[in-house]
Amino acid sequence: MTRSPNGGRVGSQTPRVSNWPDYVSSAAPEVIDLAASAGLILDRWQKFVLTHGLGELPGGRWAATKCSCWVPRQNGKGGIIEALELGWLFLLGEKLILHSAHEYKTAQEAYLRIKGLCEETPDLDRRVNRYWQANGEQGIELTKRAGGARLRFVARSGKSGRGFSGDKNVLDEAQELTALQRAAMMPTLSARPNPQEWFFGTPPNDPGAWAYELRADGEDGADRLAHFDWGADVDLSDPAAVAAAVADVDLRYATNPSLGIRITPEFVADEAKPSGLGPISFCMERLGAWKPRPSKGPAVLDVDAWEQLVDTESKRAGDVAFAVDITPSRDFACIVVYGLREDGLGHVEIADMRPGTDWVVDRLVVLNERWDPVAIGLDTKGPAGSLLEPLKKVGIVPPEDPEKPKRGNLAIPTAQDVAAACGQFADAVKQGTLRHIGQEQFTEAIRGVKTRPLGDAWAWGRRVSSCNISPLTGGTTARWAFETRAHLVVDDYDVADSFG
Structure with missing residues (x-):
């Protein structure tokens, strides 16, 4: 002691x-x-x-x-x-x-x-x-x-x-x-x-x-x-272990070198009470315990498999869906398009990618009017969530009836949808069921991506990846938006093969 x-x-x-x-x-x-x-x-x-x-x-x-x-x-x-x-x-x-x-x-x-x-x-x-x-x-x-x-x-x-x-x-x-x-x-x-x-x-x-x-x-x-x-080795997923840690006075001294110097025992005792920090927060904030890291998905996508899917002549032949993603630092934004080719394979492509975010809403308005997409994907739990209200103001809105969406309505994934979409995109790369035109920004995202835990599943990790993965996250959302909306909208409109 x-x-x-x-x-x-x-x-x-x-x-x-x-x-x-x-x-x-x-x-x-x-x-x-x-x-x-x-x-x-x-x-x-x-x-x-x-x-x-x-x-x-x-x-x-x-x-x-x-x-x-x-x-x-x-x-x-x-x-x-x-x-x-x-x-x-x-x-x-x-x-x-x-x-x-x-x-x-x-x-x-x-x-x-x-x-x-x-x-x-x-x-x-x-x-x-x-x-x-x-x-x-x-x-x-x-x-x-x-x-x-x-x-x-x-x-x-x-x-x-x-x-x-x-x-x-x-x-x-x-x-x-x-x-x-x-x-x-x-x-x-x-x-x-x-x-x-x-x-x-x-x-x-x-x-x-x-x-x-x-x-x-x-x-x-x-x-x-x-x-x-100095943090305690406490399993935060075990309620009994958490309760024992909160009550352990010796553990408070083991994890706080300044307890009794610049931190008073009485203050820490108050933090440990039911009206204080709460059990999990007390363990993290006062005892320095780390959350468990759930099992993750693949650390990286197979770059070789991705590069084998290059087809510089690849074109869509029918409906499309767009999606937008923004980097955590908001340095760049990326709009990605997904649709099907004549042979039934998927086609994914960066439609626009620029520094900043101030251009995105205006650009989506133009793309929406020009290509009449089945949906515009927006992951509101990510950095692009800040665009939800600005998009509503220009008429790009979620569907009034989710079972009867209109063209150009927003497709907003739940956390479960995000996890499913990431797994489906990884499967599509592995199984060779999509094509791309070899854009370097997309390939760089594939090389640098890492995954993060999401509930019992995983998703692409913007903050843990070593590069800008917005083309991949946008492409994943665009593919999900297409797959979940294309069969719900009825229209014989035929989009052109390129954006221009």
């Missing part, structure tokens, strides 16, 4: 899971001393993370190129981040440090905290050339005499970090990190002589989040990764 200097009990200063690569020395003592000179006095657990995360190999390279720290909220992970950034700025000669968070307000708060530490420490403040805050970004730049280091704070998007050749990256709120964002930031370190990334967060609400991949590497002791997780 750990006790504070005044005799009170405090949380465990070492994590339940910890792995790090071997090292011969650590830069942590100097970093810890600098933090103390700025009035930032670290707890023993914070020093533990810094010591093993800042381990060095002979010659001075970092033993860990990635460091992952998972601890429940309000324990003080921000103190580790502040100590790191002070050390990188003023001690270790880094040129560019990039601090990103999921939300702007979190990045702004982190900036204000470290700005305050610098301004209140004359020896540090005199080495600062400027503090800036404008255009949704904040930062600190040292004088040339002090090395000219820069620390930038940004809110993440699909492109945040792309084009920056940073020495160090801090990724706060890492539970919200998507595979696309990860892909955008990873190349920023590739050309640096001694890069390092630090990930900080709490367990994700989405069991398909990219953070599960990082956690898996950490628990496996992957090379060049330092991993620290």
